[in-house]
Amino acid sequence: MSTAIERHARATAGYDQRLAQTVLLLQQGAAAHPGRIVLATSLGAEDMVLTDLIARHQIPIALATLDTGKLHAETLALLPAIETRYGISVERFAPRTEATLHFVKSHGEMAMRDSVDLRKACCNIRKMEPLARLLADRSAWVTGLRREQSGARAEVPFEDTDDAGRAKFNPLAEWTWHDVWHHIASNGVPYNALHDRFFPSIGCEPCTRAVSLGEDFRAGRWWWEQSSKECGLHVSAATESSQEISR
Ligand code: SF4
Secondary structure (H helix, E strand, O other), X not given: OOOHHHHHOOOOOOHHHHHHHHXXXXXXXXXXXXXXXXXXXXXXXXXXXXXXXXXXXXXXXXEEEEOOOOEOHHHHOHHHHHHHHHOOOOEEEOOXXXXXXXXXXXXXXXXXXXXXXXXXXXXXXXXXXXXXXHHOOOOEEEOOOOHHHOHHHOOOOOEEEOOOOOXXXXXXXXXXXXXXXXXXXXHOOOOOHHHHHOOOXXXXXXXXOOOOOOOOOOOOEOOOOOOOOOOOOOOOOOOOOOOOOOO
16 A cells, blocks of 8 residues: 555645745744744644644744544554654643533434534534633634635635634645645654545544545545534634534
């Protein structure tokens, strides 16, 4: 089986310019929000690129992730890998134990497959509430959103404002999937082994599957639903009615 690097890494026109622009945006964000800016990392390929750039250029941006309690072992393995490779620890924000126990007791371990409402309720407990704590003392956050990822993300700006008024930086907005893997390959960036197994977008274990050739980038997320492949982490109140709530 070929690796994700073999399949996707390709130097394309404009990569060096996009890279320089990304580093500049990260540096500007850190300067504008000293001690109050965080990379909310999903530990996916894009966020590993950002982790590499933050560490390589010693940009003062904290790293934090949502440990939903439902992540693959391959995803969790990146936490010690980041510490070993870069000497940076990633803050972990987990859901409230009572809330998850109550939800599972009331609706079952696989309730997210039973209805969109139960899936959203699970995402609220395991992602949205921990995200609120992750962001509580921050005035800005950084994401790995790219315009190419899906139609819902086609107009992602470099800089945005979330519903709470925080600055939200999307410095990889213009990067291609080839750029992401070219950077990973060129710099020896650690990445999730699931990417080699045809998981382009990785969320919780029960809600993520591999994609087939020709399938959309996010087709493996909540694949049993017909709605769009977003979970709420990157959906504003203004657009929530037309978009489902994504790691
Ligand atoms: S992605 Fe699935 S398991 Fe994870 S929080 Fe959402 S519904 Fe729950």
